Amino acid sequence: MSTLEIKDLHVSIETDQGDKEILKGVSLTIKSGETHALMGPNGSGKSTLAQAIAGHPSYTVTSGEILLDGEDVLEMEVDERAQAGLFLAMQYPVEVPGVSMSNFLRTAKTALDGEAPAIRTWTKDVRTAMDNLEMETAFATRNVNEGFSGGEKKRAEILQLELFKPKFAILDETDSGLDIDALRVVSAGVNRAQENNDMGSMLITHYTRILRYIKPDFVHVFVDGKIVDSGDEELADRLEDEGYVNYEKTEAPA
């Protein structure tokens, strides 16, 4: 059993007008096997939270803590966070020209495990995972994310999720840009990772659509840099009907 704790996290970014605070005190605890849906309007800071957990250099943590089984995540480099068991499925996966998917996957797996995977089982694992995600085998020879369609990029993220077996995954708008078939395939991949590895996850989304396929244990409403309400699946249904407008009103400056 692992625990990811976010305690009163404040995060700023640099802008032309000086530092701007995006996260204004986020607290959230995720345990192994749990799925937390984080829902909120555009610009509320959900992606900032995801990037800050992964350690993106553009985001500065000004106060607060992130602990993984008590270890201080904020002290870790970006690669060390991944090695510790955190995985960010990115909203906009980055193209890396000239580096093939198969080379990338093996290099990352070796770095994450501290030793190279056994060739035979690894090849089989990759093929199985690709089959499950309905990806063609030619995919492995293509360069990382280069020329991938939106749907292919998201499948490639979930392929990594299944192969790397992190303790916790942050899924940043994995549902955006997916048609209904791709959404089903990708969601099934997330569910497999959860069942097989007892993975905990933070599912960032605008829409309740993905929650039909990935059942959340908790739903949090994220407005203006913090969590303003939490509940179970019913909260998501209410958001679908009412939107975020009620929360935004109460959050307006007095």
Place this chain on the structure above:
Amino acid sequence: MANTDATTLDEGPDLLIPGMGEEGEKLVVQQAETQPAEDEETKFGTSRADRKTSFDLADFPVLTGEEEDWRFTPLHRLANLHLPEGDDNLLTGAAPAVTVTDQDGVSIETVGRDDQRLGSFMVPDDRTSAVAWNSFSEATVVTIADNVNIEEPVKISVEGNSTDPAAQHIHVAIGANSKVNLVVNQTGKAVVSQNMEFAIGEGATANVTSIQAWDDETVHVGSQQASLGKDSTFKHVVITYGGSLVRLTPITRFAGEGATTNMYGLYFADAGQHMEHRIFIDHSTNNCTSDALYKGALQGKGARSVWVGDVLIRGNTSGTNSFEKNENLLLSEGAQADSIPNLEIETGIIDSGGHASSVGRFDEQQLFYLMARGIPEPLARKLIVRGFLNEIIQKIGIEDVEAAVTEVMEEEIADLEL
């Protein structure tokens, strides 16, 4: 990330063709009528179309370094290949030794300078090329017969053994409808001005890779000019990593319609190396396609690269597709890359045309992506550089040559202080 780019749209009155009724031409007419007549003096030298070509050395005055095509070259490092003292003392050193693999369908000759084939497909277009033309005593002629498909790559080894300033001429003729892979491997020590001509027959497919793997002290200026017959395909891949100074001017001209050229290049400049590549693609006839991609990596103090991509789409042509791109990766402080794409379009009836250019350091997003997958920073940086270089190496299309170049590049990046 600093980007440089430049486009020249030259629509002088001289390209108007009386009686042409196509929409594109009319457009040009309308624009031209409202423009003042172009000053003859400012026009000269601004368009690649006006560049002088001649076999006569006297047509290329002693260089001052102010010339548009020499302004980036450190003339004092040319080891007199440009004859700074005047035209009298031609280059007399022993040219690098040329050996060609002996294969069916390939003939190899050593000929005197009076051989009629020499200079039939190229004309010097700068002083060093004219110096080489007027200096060489013997040339190598490699001829691929018509209608043959040569399976094994033809390998031309050019091996220098002296630093006496020398001239060299190599003529390669590919017969009509033939298919061949050709690799020029340049090694050893040399101070050489070199002309190579590639005559590509009608319907032929020629895949030429020229590797500059010279020793550290070598100074090499070279013109590699290709003339493409109707419906032929010419791929030209330049790999430059050895030598003190290498200045190459690969040129493709279209002798017949419907031909395609792919001009690719990769340079890796270490401390103190000057690597200059100036390509020219002359779209002078219809329905021809060109794609140019050069990539450079530079590391170390004084590592210097220059890339100029001149693409000229002449006013009397139609159906042209053309794209050129140059990307440079600066791996350390003290390295400098200049990148100048010049796309001149003299006609409104092209199918497509474009250019792109960049000089930059590491892409931080790529670095973050790889590190977020657990890959430590030094390894992530190497992966990115390797991937950057790979894009060109993959274009060579000859397995053992790709493997050999990959190995060299692995050695280059193994010493990277990232």
